[in-house]
Amino acid sequence: MYKIYPKTLFLGQIIQYLPSCQSTNDEASALIAHADPSEGTLVITDNQTAGRGQRGNQWEAKTGQNLTVSAILRPTFLSASEQFWLNIALSLGIYDTLHPLIGDSLRIKWPNDIYVGNQKLGGILIENILHGYNIEWSIVGMGLNINQTEFGYTTATSLQLQSPLPNAYDLPGILSRLCETLEQRYIQLRSGQRDSLKINYLQILYRYQEEHSFESEGQLFRGTIVGVDTTGRLAIAVDGQVRYFGFKEVSFIM
Incomplete structure (x- = not known):
């Protein structure tokens, strides 16, 4: 069970914890369809059995060792054609949490993966529900490799592999900080600060200007x-x- 107390206005104030589920994005979608959830509600699990990545790829994560979470947002200020701004803001939010722990080798790989060097530490899958020309709901699925140290792919890495601790990282503590940095970047987007977001994104974009x-x-x-x-x-x-x-x-x- 996740009990966190993030210093946020809305993100992470309500959590639906599931010991196991097929996909946190699917569970969040069901909440939207049937329960009219508050903006900032999180759906989190220790064991996602059918997680999806970009391009339909499977997401590999061992039970209880990583963060697998979906956030429900209502970016009604964005049109459907502007949805990539959400990727920019939220990718930066993840970067803001991990950079103090990993350092300058951390990068955002287009469109929305988190890389350290040439290895993937995490990713985002954003699924939007439209109302007319605008976005009514966004489901922001995030998978971050935190304590896992063995993977089936040499291209995968984790926080523990990149910046080892004698004991495991505190998952609720990282999640709490993540809620804070995601909300900060989301509010920055909502207040129209697109130029500064774009500059920040390009500064840490994987292989930019190479x-x-x-x-x-x-x-x-x-x-x-x-x-x-x-x-x-x-x-x-x-x-x-x-x-x-x-x-x-x-x-x-x-």
Whole structure:
């Protein structure tokens, strides 16, 4: 059971804890459909049996060792075409919690993964419910590897692997801090501070302003990430021209 006391106005003030579930995002969706939850409600579990990642990938997490949580938000101030601003703000919120523990090797990998070096420590899956042209509800699913030290993939890492403690990290304590930093960034977005959010995002964007290899439609190419447009497309300079790619249109070559 998670008992936390974050210094927030709304995020994390109400928690629905489930010892096990298929997906916290699915449980949050059911709450929206049937219970009209308060903004900032969290759904958290120790054992997510069918967690989803970006591009439909499975999310690997051992029971009770990591943070698997979904936050329910109501960003009605955003239109459907502006939804990537939520990714920017909340990715920064996660960064704000982890950076003091990990340091400058921490990066946000477009569109919304958390990386240390070339290894993935966590990710976000945001699912929006629209009302007309605006977002009515957002379900922000977050998976963060905290205490787990063994993974089936060499590309995965955790807080404990990157910054070891003699004993395990306190999950409720990290969650409480996470609620605070997420809310701060969300309020920053809600108050219209988009320029500063964008600057902060680009400063810590994985491989920003570096030439690397990418793949799109089966073709390999070299390019340099030069930004992200207002709809969330990744801007890559290729042979003197800037090309724009949506979420499933380009892959990073490690």
